[in-house]
Amino acid sequence: MIDDDKVIETIDELETFLRLLEAGGLGLNNVAGVALATNNSNGRPFVAVLDDNQQLVLGRWVTTEVFENGKDMVRYGTKKPH
Structure with missing residues (x-):
């Protein structure tokens, strides 16, 4: 499930999204991992939240800049803030 209305446009927005996810703030169950990926049909990049079976639980579109520069943050x- 990719939310077409929400696009992560900056590294700061990606960091906020990941922290919210880590804190359980999105109310998702059975989250096992996060990855950056591209849509098979159109090549559009997105951040994928995956479950234990590597199935997509939630996806958010990201800009090309975030896709290229956010890989280490996702990995x-x-x-953590001091």
Whole structure:
């Protein structure tokens, strides 16, 4: 399920999304991971929230800039504030 109305346009927005997800603020169950991916039909990039079976639970479109520059943040997580 990708929410077409919501696009993550900046690295700061990606960080906020990931922190909200880590804190359980989106009310999702059975979340096992997060990945950056591209849509098979049109190549549009998105952040994918996956369950234990690697099935898409939630997706948000991202800009090309976020896709290219947010890979480490998605891979390694956000830095915790001091």
